[in-house]
Each structure stands twice: as structure tokens, then as C-alpha cells.
Amino acid sequence: GAVVSQHPSRVICKSGTSVKIECRSLDFQATTMFWYRQFPKQSLMLMATSNEGSKATYEQGVEKDKFLINHASLTLSTLTVTSAHPEDSSFYICSARALGTENKPTDTQYFGPGTRLTVL
Amino acid sequence: RKEVEQDPGPFNVPEGATVAFNCTYSNSASQSFFWYRQDCRKEPKLLMSVYSSGNEDGRFTAQLNRASQYISLLIRDSKLSDSATYLCVTNDYKLSFGAGTTVTVRA
Numbered sequence: 001g002a003v004v005s006q007h008p009s010r011v012i013c014k015s016g017t018s019v020k021i022e023c024r025s026l027d028f029q030a031t032t033m034f035w036y037r038q039f040p041k042q043s044l045m046l047m048a049t050s051n052e053g054s055k056a057t058y059e060q061g062v063e064k065d066k067f068l069i070n071h072a073s074l075t076l077s078t079l080t081v082t083s084a085h086p087e088d089s090s091f092y093i094c095s096a097r098a099l100g101t102e103n104k105p106t107d108t109q110y111f112g113p114g115t116r117l118t119v120l
Numbered sequence: 121r122k123e124v125e126q127d128p129g130p131f132n133v134p135e136g137a138t139v140a141f142n143c144t145y146s147n148s149a150s151q152s153f154f155w156y157r158q159d160c161r162k163e164p165k166l167l168m169s170v171y172s173s174g175n176e177d178g179r180f181t182a183q184l185n186r187a188s189q190y191i192s193l194l195i196r197d198s199k200l201s202d203s204a205t206y207l208c209v210t211n212d213y214k215l216s217f218g219a220g221t222t223v224t225v226r227a
Contacts, residue, residue, distance in 0.1 A: 034214075034215075041128075042219055043122075043207070043217040043218055043220065044207075044215075044217040046214055046215070046216075049214070091161070093164075095215075108166075109215060111163040111164055111165070112163060113163050114161075114162065116161070
């Protein structure tokens with residue numbers, strides 16, 4: 001099946017630093033990738049939709065200047081958490097949408113393994 | 121009001137038991153529905169899609185009631201490996217996740 005990777009899997013940083021997370025689709029091209037955040041015992045919350053070659057679309061309440069998204073190619077999207085603070089500590093998960101094919105007509109989202117960010 | 125609401129559980133059941141739980145969704149325009157499984161500190165993984173007529177995948181049965189806007193999942197003959205959090209997911213132009221129902225199967 002399709003595979004999506006994320007790097008790094010875990011990061012611990014000091015308050016005020018910026019952290020960059022990469023999301024790659026390994027065996028398919030993804031024009032659309034999604035970034036989610038999940039706090040303990042809560043649901044995944046969509047932060048933004050990343051479209052290759054254009055600006056990301058942010059969900060209400062998500063600061064676009066704090067969470068910078070770049071989708072430079074059909075297989076790579078990056079999320080940069082700028083000037084991270086302890087309240088940004090969370091599990092960040094990306095997903096990539098694989099378009100339907102003749103054999104499998106429905107679009108499918110594949111999730112990366114997630115990045116656990118801890119800001120001290 | 122949350123878009124997708126689930127009973128958080130936990131549902132603690134012995135091996136071999138049947139366990140069932142529902143979720144409700146608020147957006148009547150939702151087009152498609154899924155159950156995902158999430159293990160502790162891992163990413164969600166698609167368990168099964170939910171079709172209008174109801175569908176079965178091995179020991180798992182999913183039902184959709186559009187009129188009442190709820191989705192159900194039933195697990196028969198529970199295995200220890202079924203212990204996880206089950207996420208109810210709806211899709212219109214984006215996926216909306218419930219907070220999950222935790223199931224623990226004990227030996």
C-alpha cells in the first residue's frame with residue numbers, strides 16, 4: 001500500500017526555537033497533503049490543507065505565520081512551527097491524498113507516522 | 121457542537137466477546153464515512169469504510185444510519201490485538217475525526 005513518511009519522529013526543543021517537520025509520499029504523487037494536530041485524549045484537528053504549487057489553506061484559529069507550510073513538490077510538504085512554545089507541544093500528523101484510479105476509484109488519505117513535538 | 125461525537129469508553133471486554141459502539145455526526149452533507157484505528161502514540165490507520173447498506177470485514181461490521189446521523193461499529197469474537205482507540209471519521213471536503221472510543225480486550 002501507499003506509504004507516507006514523516007521526519008523527525010520526535011523532537012524536543014527549547015522555547016523560542018523553530019522546528020521543521022517533513023512529510024513525504026514515498027510511492028505516489030500527492031497534490032494535496034493535510035496537516036493535523038492531536039493533543040492527548042483528543043481528536044485529530046485539521047490545521048491546514050497543503051496544495052502543491054500554491055498557498056496552504058488554514059483552518060479557522062490556526063495562525064498561518066506561526067505554522068508555515070511549504071508544498072514544493074508532489075511528494076514533499078513541510079510544516080515549520082516558528083518560535084515554538086510549550087503550548088505547541090503536540091502530536092503532529094500529516095496525510096497525503098492519493099487520487100482514485102481505474103482499479104480503485106475512491107480517493108484515499110494515507111497518514112504519516114506522526115511527529116511528537118515537546119517544547120521545553 | 122463537535123462535528124463527530126463518540127463515547128470515549130473505555131469498553132473493557134473479555135477475549136471472544138462482542139463489543140459495539142456508535143458515533144453521531146452533525147453535518148448532514150457528509151459524503152463518506154470511515155472507521156480508523158489508532159494505537160497508543162501512533163498514527164490512525166484505516167480500518168474500514170462505511171457504506172449506506174452496511175458492510176462487514178471479517179469480524180468487523182459497520183452500519184450507517186443517515187436519517188439519525190449515526191455510525192456504528194461492531195467487533196465480534198474480540199482478540200487481544202483489537203485493543204485500540206477507534207476513530208469515527210466523516211468526509212465532506214475534509215476529514216472530521218471523533219475523539220475516539222477506547223476498547224480494551226482482556227485475556
